[in-house]
Amino acid sequence: MKESALLTLFSQQKRSGLGRWARWLWLLGVSVSALAQNPHRPFTRLPYLQGSSPTQIHVLWRTEGPIQPVVRWGTRPDRLDQTVPLAAIVTRASLGTNGQPMLPQWQSLRTPENLSLPKLHSAPIGTFQYEAAIEGLSPDTVYYYGVFNGSERLTAESPEQRFQTQPKPGTVRPYRFWVLGDSGTGREAQRAVHEGMQAWVKQDGRPLDFWIHVGDMAYGTGRDVEFQSRFFESYQTTLRNSVCWPAMGNHEGHTSKGSTGIGPYYDAYWVPTRAESGGLASGTEAYYSFDHGNIHFICLDSHDLDRKPSGAMAKWLKADLEKAKAEWLIAFWHHPPYTKGSHDSDKEADLIEVRHHLLPILESGGVDLVLTGHSHVYERSMLLDGAYSTNATVAENFILDDGDGDPRGDGAYLKGAGLRPHEGAVQVVAGHSGASLGRVGTSPVMRRTLVEHGSLLVDVEGDTLVGRMINREGVERDRFSLVKRGAPLVRRLSLPWQPPEYKAPEKATKSPYPPPLDHAVLIPAGGEWRVLSGAHPQGSLWTQPGFDDSSWLLAKAPFNSGRGRLLGEGRASKEGRPSLYVRRNFTVTQADTVTELGLWVDYADGIIVYLNGQEVTRVNVGRSSGRNAQGIKLREDSGAVYVPLGSIARFLVDGVNVLAIECHAHSEGSIDFGLNPALWMED
Amino acid sequence: MASIGTRIGWSLLCAFLCLGVARAHDSPEHQIEALSERLIREGASADVLLERAIEYRVLGKLKEAARDLQRAVRLAPSDSLVLLELAQIELQRGRVSEALLWARRALQVPGLATGERAAILMIRSHCRAAQGSKLEALDDCSEALRWNPQLISAYLERSAWQQRLHRPHERILGLEEGIRRTGAGLLVAERIEALLDEGQWQQALEAIEPELTASRLQGTWKIRRARALKGLSRRTEAERDLQSALEEIELRMPRVVKDSSLLMDRALARELLGQTEAAIQDYKLAAGCGGGEEAIEAGRRLRRTRSGRPLWPWRTQRTTQH
Structure with a gap:
């Protein structure tokens, strides 16, 4: 608030010669504030x-x-x-x-x-x-x-600041790794999933050896600031003592390109390109492989590289598989070959291509487990092989074991020892680690579909692999196991178990957009605003920096009508429908460090929000604005909700910014008309 | 309005409770809807148009994707990401001259990162290939590598052009340079292919042996060794390798939908065994399931060889030596 006052002083006194002093004081304030905001400095x-x-x-x-x-x-x-x-x-x-x-x-x-x-x-x-x-x-x-x-x-002397090197290739001992996907929202669900896994692991007593992220770790477009707040800060306690092996998701793909190797995703990670951790040198960070003990891992870029067998990635995959000699083979990437979660693998070209072009190479190379994300759901298949069709996926003759794979239930899926072609693999879609969940149907190859937040823990010990879905509460919700021993008979089931048909709810509940977990308040609820009520401002100048709002009332939120009265001082507009206009300055030290701005706002019924003169969000207002605002819907729910502001990267500037909001009632007689905004910055 | 304080608490509770509710909001269709709303609300911007174009591309709606990207270019004429995407989409649509135009414009963007320049040059190379300008396509691959010497796909494509343009020596040297710079295993294999195509049998054999020993799946390497052994007139050993490779391939071949990489291997093994018709059939199958130009060209070459009209004289060597 002190900064804001100084900047106001700076902007007001610029012409009078006091501006230089104010600017100096502001910069001092900025530095002090930056120090206060970052406890880990430098x-x-x-x-x-x-x-x-x-x-x-x-x-x-x-x-x-x-x-x-x-x-x-x-x-x-x-x-x-x-x-x-x-x-x-x-x-x-x-x-x-x-x-x-x-x-x-x-x-x-x-x-x-x-x-x-x-x-x-x-x-x-x-x-x-x-x-x-x-x-x-x-x-x-x-x-x-x-x-x-x-x-x-700079780092504390702490036993947590540690690492464990990998065992020699081929070493047989218990290994544990964590798998998550589509987590990078910076919202409560992301934290809960992380904590749920940590609680389960702590109770079980065996720590993680490493972890795998199957992509979408930095919503919405994989910008550097999104990586910082939605990945690095979220997982710091796990990142400092265990290695994360990443795969690029489509959201990172908005700002990073596999074909150029450029972008925040490529800045964030170091992955082997010259077979430093085993496997065949890929020569690129877009796809790579590594060994961990008796497991060989392969990571592919399913987002923006040629997926065809004639492409460089598929050729490398084939060559890498030729050399892989581990006992287990696990592959991971972002786009799932089979899903009916928030995505449909029978309709989307990327997903069909992955299934049609990459799976045949992997399955003829003996893959055991495929880990993907993208679809915001947990789906886990039966033991599956050969379902590569570009048409709708069917299970008949492609399922090798239709049991639940649970050692406590139908028993583990059995495969022969070593890496053998076409003895089946388990597909896991783990896109349920933070983003809003969704489901469009049921994939016939899936044994378990769970629409709840969580992640996957995988244990490999000798010839046995066990996967557990741990939900956000730290509760095990699914377990499957693969045992590779001897040479079991491979049989294809012509009438495998069929999952129950999914019936979408008739009226889908629209959940509110969750607020960011860590945030700083730039404008508090109940703060002071310049307010115009009972009249409409001319044009859009009032939304812009430099507008002279001195004739507007200075008042504290909330602004509500009571029984037909507005603010006590104002009146409903002459057109009948009450409207209200508010604006206020706020300060941002360095705009390129801001991940997201949002309003924590109670309003009725419709609002349009402007940042530095540019519209960034509207809710319940159909067309146009101000006096001409049309299609104002009645707000059916009530209370404060979080409303993210779009495109802030384009409009936010270092220093003083202007937030302006217009609020319109649904009808002339609206008694709930009102507004109480607060501005939050994801921290 | 009810008391704000109590409502904040209630809404927070609701928000968290509702998080688990099913909502398929992330599909490309929903993304397009949301982005379209943003474009109306905030006005057109290159970033949002690019995002929507990517979603259109995922749905295979290339025309819509191209239209968005063209609008994005008008708003941000120097956005190399947009230009690169547009050139790629136009090429996918088969509009080669348009793709070439956008690639050229992208190359004129000031301050282009070296990686981006290389990627755009590769698109230009594909455009020129589609126009039949082989030399220019090759030149673009080489120039791309000057800007980004880590670009594995450029080494491979340059190697393919050098093979087609009868430049075996340059091809081998180029691949050796790539191996030095990137260490990529794919280039090691491609260099051995180049040695075989060049008829350097002994050198190829020496390079193949350690690779074969290090491999779990040996089919591809055995076929390569068979080529070298045939070249050295060690026919029995070569045939043994080919039979063994075919056994492994059969074991790995999927039942219904075929794996084009295995089909390509089987075709070559059959070709080397003199089973020309079966090889042609395999190349045809491979072309039909993602084998691309390589499979089509190999099939065509073999058909012409069969009819006494070799298309690629430098590759007839291995077929005529059976």
């Missing part, structure tokens, strides 16, 4: 682990401005006696472009030396990313690490 992204092998691991982190990067490591948390050589630390930077407006402190960083560093794409200006490769490690060993700025320790 980190803007806390250290996290990437790309491990039996002898190597990568530690990545980001800072605001450069540091003297040092990583120390050792086998005891209080004795980090080894140092990563400076040459093994890659530095990337985001320094803006020539002429781009930026805070003065970043301008000074645009030195020739810094400008020659590899570029971070779309990260906030002033961001430096460090990627340290720790080498010469012993397999299957726990190490501790710390990040320093020269001699100053």
Whole structure:
């Protein structure tokens, strides 16, 4: 609020010569405020682990401005006696472009030396990313690490700041990994799923070895700020001591391209391109493979690369499978070959292509488990092979075991030892880890379909694999098992078990858009606004910065009518239907660090919201605006709801911004007419 | 309006309770609907049009996707992502001259990232290939690699053009450079193919042996070894390899819908065994299930060889040596 007052002073006194002082004070305020907002300073992204092998691991982190990067490591948390050589630390930077407006402190960083560093794409200006490769490690060993700025320790001395190297390839011991997808919303469900998994794992007593994200980790368009708040901050406690192996989702695909290897997704992760963790060198970060003990993992880019067998990715897949000698083969990517969740694999071209072109290669290579997301649901198949049709998927003659796969029920799915072609695979769609759920039908190959938030935990021990769907409450909701032993007879079922037909609810309930979990309040509920009631402003100037609103009433929200009266001071408009116009300034230090803005608002009946003169949201108002607003619907629910504002990246600016809202009643006699807005910023 | 405080609490509760309610909101159709609403509300913007175009593309509505992208280009003429997407869509629609035009415009965008430039050059290469300009297509692959030496697909496509244009020496050198720069396993295999096409049998054999030993699935490598062994006139060993490869392929071949990569292998094995008709049939099947130009061309070549009109003289070597 102090910043806001200073900026108001700055804007008002600009002409009088006091502006310079006000600006100085504002910048001081901004710096103090930035310090207060980021308790991890100088980190803007806390250290996290990437790309491990039996002898190597990568530690990545980001800072605001450069540091003297040092990583120390050792086998005891209080004795980090080894140092990563400076040459093994890659530095990337985001320094803006020539002429781009930026805070003065970043301008000074645009030195020739810094400008020659590899570029971070779309990260906030002033961001430096460090990627340290720790080498010469012993397999299957726990190490501790710390990040320093020269001699100053930046990470706490904590046993949580640790990693475990991979065992030697082929080593048989219990392994546990976590699988999640479509989680990157920054909403409550995402946190609950993470905590549910952590609670289950803690109770079970065996920690994760690593985890897999099957894509859509940064809604809505995979921007750098979305990665920060909706992935890195959300999973920090898991990221600091276990490696996440990622696959790119379609939402990341809006800003990152597999064909160029450029974008925030590619900035965020380090994955093996030269077979550093086993497998066949792919030469690209878009698709890769790695070994972990006796499991071979393959990650594909199902979003924007050629999926045809003649394409480079499919050719690499075939060549990688030729070389894979592990006991287990698990593949993951984003687009599911079979789903009837929020997507339909019989209708969407991407999903059909994956099924038709990539699955035959994998199944003839002996794949055991396929992990995907994209469809916001949990679906788990029976033991399945050969269903590659471009037409509607059918189960007849493609199911090898139609039991539930549960060792406590019909028993585990059985396959022969080693990697054998066409002995069946289990397909899991794990797109239920945070985004709103959905279902359009029932896939005939699925044994279990659950429309609830959760994630998948997979345990592999010798010849047995067990998968468990753990929901947001930390409760196991599905279990299946694969056992690979001997050479069981493969039979195809002509009349396999059929899942019950899904009947969509006649009247689907529309759930409110959930608010962001972590947020800062830019304008509080009950705050002061400039208000115009009982009249309509001319044109759209009133929504823009620089509009002289001094003749408007200064009043505190809520603004409601009571019985036909508005604010006590105002009157219903002469046209009959009550309308209300409010506007107010707010301050944002660095616009490119803001993920999302939204209103926490109680209103009746329709609103149109403007940011710096641009309409960003409207609810319950059909066409036009102001005096001419038409098609105003009655708001049927009541109370405050969260309304996200669209396109803020285009309209939000550093410093002072103007939020303007017009509110219209449904009808002349509307007694519930009113408005109480608060502005939230996803933090 | 009721008391705001109590309503906030109630709404929060409702919001969280309702999260689990089924709602298929993320399908491309729903995305398109939502994006269309945004375009009406906020006015047209290149970002939103690009997003909608991608959703149209997913649904196979290429015409609608192209229309959105053309609008996006008018709003943001220097947005390389939009231009790249538009060129790709037009190429997919078979509108080669339009695709070429957009690719050229994309290449003129100032400050283009090297990776983007390389990707656009590859699209231009595809356009030129579609126009039958082989030399230009090859040049574009080479230029793309100058901008992005990590682009595996460019090495592979350049290799294919060099093969078609009878430049075996350049082809091998180019692939060796790619292996040095990327370490990609695919390029190792392609270099061996180049050695075989060039008739460098002994060198190829030496490169094949360690790969074969390291492989679990050996069919493809055995076929390659058979080619080298035939070249060295070790016919019995070659035939043994081919029979063994065919056994593995049969074991791995799906029952109903075929795997084009396995069909391509089987076709080549059969071709090398002199089973020309069966090989032609396999190439035909492979072409029908995603095998692409490679399968079509191989089938055509074999048919011409059969009728005494070789299309690719440099590849008849291995068929005439049976």
